[in-house]
Amino acid sequence: MIGVDAxxxxxxxxxxxxxxxxxxxxxxxxxxIAILGRALIDESYIVADWSRPSFDITSSTVGVFDGDDLLGYAEVNGTARGDAAVHPDHLGRGIGSALARWMQAAARAQGQTEVGMPVPQGSPGERLLLDLGYHRRWTSWVLTxxxxxxIAAQPLPDGYALRSAGEDDLEPAYHVVEDAFLEWSVRDKQPYADWLAGITGHPAYEPWNLQVVADPSGAVVAAAHVTLDDDGVAGFVDKIAVRADQRxxxxxxxLLAAAFAxxxxxxxxxxELSTDSRTGALDLYLGVGMEIDSTWVNYGIAL
Structure with missing residues (x-):
């Protein structure tokens, strides 16, 4: 175990x-809530993410406790990627700095050459990372x-079909989504079992959560994964992708109209959904009537 110092x-x-x-x-x-005025995270996403077969929760996470009370946590969760949070009642005690050092050590032990994380723009987390020498990598937005x-129902091209994913659609949808995301992200292709853990492995998964479009030959050429938050108040498009030759x-x-409907x-x-400056998709979402709810900045540091 890599310790948390100081x-x-x-x-x-x-x-x-x-x-x-x-x-x-x-x-x-x-x-x-302290920064944005509302919560975005749901426990179900944490459970699904940590349940991926390749994720070693013991070496990739740490929590800081006062007795039985969790005050802060950090994880290293993919290529050059991590996350962390400190309870707002315990800011200014050095917990965030200690967790940042742990993230760097944990990522280095995994053979990473960089690690980073997203933080709300203007937040204490952003100020901390800048003070620690992190550099800005990209900007992301949560839209509502x-x-x-x-979004008015959109017509499909002749011969195309929209449907909830069946068992035979899962692996083709995986390739469409991963190949699209890899056009702008720098990482290896996620193993199919890991990807599936976030779809059918989500605690509240139902078939309608994954919508696919098939072309006239029957091949899956576009897909969107959508979930409800734990309270059932918000629907969130977690992933949406179209095969390059079908754009x-x-x-x-x-898919957007169908997912939100x-x-x-x-x-x-x-x-809701999120996008970032690497994708070039912000104008698409603004163009269908969505509004920016919060802005996040992803910072990284070389190891």
């Missing part, structure tokens, strides 16, 4: 387990479609 007196650190997911979600929720707005046909708009049909009053 913690305030009386605090302890240990690797996390799946049973700590609720405590991690509570810390992240408190931090987001207000409850009094909807320009309006398939992304078809499905979440509202299942009780959601708000629709």
């Amino acid at each position: 913690l305030p007196e009386g605090l302890q650190a240990r690797p996390l387990t799946l049973t700590d997911s609720a405590a991690v979600a509570a810390v992240m929720t408190a931090a987001e 479609l207000p409850g009094d707005r909807e 320009g046909k309006g398939l992304a708009r078809v 499905e979440t509202r049909a299942h009780g959601a009053s708000r629709s």
Whole structure:
């Protein structure tokens, strides 16, 4: 285990387990409410992410505790990628700096050459990372479609079909999504089992959560993964992708309209998604009536 150095007196650190997911979600929720005025995280996403077959929770996570109370946590979760949060009641004690040092050591031990994380723009987390010498990598946005707005149903090109994913659609959808994301992200292709853990492995998965478009030959050429938050209030488009040779046909708009219609049909009053400056998709979402809810900045540091 990689230790967390220079913690305030009386605090302890240990690797996390799946049973700590609720405590991690509570810390992240408190931090987001303090900064953004509302929470974005759901425990179900943490559970699904940590349940990926390739993810070693013991070596890739750490929590800082005062007795049984979790005050902060950090994880290294993919190529040059991590996350961390400190409960707002315990900012200014050096916990965030200690967790940042742990993230660097953990990533270095995994053979990484860089590690970073997203933080809300203007937040204490952003100030900390800048003070620690991190550099800006990209900007991301959380967008919301207000409850009094909807995306009009989009027509499909002749011969194309939209449907909820069946068993035979899962692996083709995986290739469409991963290949599209790898056009602008620098990482290896995610193993299929890891990708599936975030789809069918999501604690609340239902077939309508994955929508696909098939071309006239029956091949899956576009896909969108959508979920409801733990309270059922917001529908969130987690992934959306169109195969490179099928772009320009309006398939992304078809999937967006279908995804948000499905979440509202299942009780959601708000629709959300996130995108970042590497994708060039911001104008698409603004163009269908979505609004920027919060802005995040991803910072990294060479190891």
